[in-house]
Amino acid sequence: MSLFKNVLYFQAGFGFLANTILLFFYTFIMLGHRPKPTDLISCQLTFIHIMMFLTGGDICLTDIFETLNLENDFKCKTIFYISRVMRGLSICTTCLLGVVQAVTISPSTSLLAKFKHRLKVYMTYAFFCIWSFNLFYSSNQIFYVGGFTNVSETNQMKVTKSCSLFPKNYIIKGLILTVSVSRDVFLVGVMLTTSMYMVIILFRHQRQCKHLHSTSHLRASPEKRATQTILLLVVCFVAIYWVDFIISSSSVLLWMYDPVVLTVQKFVMYAYPTITPLIQISSDNRIIIMLENMHSKCHKILLNMFLPFL
Structure with a gap:
């Protein structure tokens, strides 16, 4: 069990650091350059993932609440509420990212093309x-x-060392479950539909590139790379989300949260926020160029500082 928790702490810390670096990059892009529509969504998604790590019960926000002279009930409600909001925003924002990219790469003859000129609105x-x-x-x-x-007395289900869930009656439980499942099925359906549409567009573009010059292919490659990145993010999200949904639904329906199951669920929940910045950083040349520029500037500054002593 301690090994699982150490892995979870490492995953949470690594994911938090990667998302913080990515948030810094998107902030730099939006302040100093002309951002793409997907940059605005990716920046929001990165912020959401940072908040997911902070409210997951394993990083500093929980410890900060512990130092405040507040009632434990208020701390639990606040952290639980923010965590639930961020998890809902994660699936909505990922879906929006796929839709916007599908509109962006759609040809001028398609129905989606008419939304391009007012996409930011x-x-x-x-x-x-x-x-x-x-x-x-x-x-x-x-x-x-x-x-x-x-x-034993109140039939609570303990989910952290200091917080627990209270039982709901069957009507409320069924209503909440129905709304949650309906929302998630709809959003995942939209993700899969836009993903299939983007795959078709990429396939057609690949065939057209065979009859064009290499320069045209080079101009299209950044857009193609961005589309492939979003497709990969959507596939990862759908796969990880349903594993998390099965684990959490089973625990709630059986009204039992084993510590090992809770640790595994947190590991699955952190998987997508951890993978996302790695995929985005490795596939976006702007980040690599910015890091190279930062490295060269730091090298020049250090060289100028120590040159008089050499």
């Missing part, structure tokens, strides 16, 4: 809708979490 509406929905929807669940007291 539609993105603003989408941001407002997904944040409003998740902030509102997750608020009902804070009534069913609180400070841990005694499982």
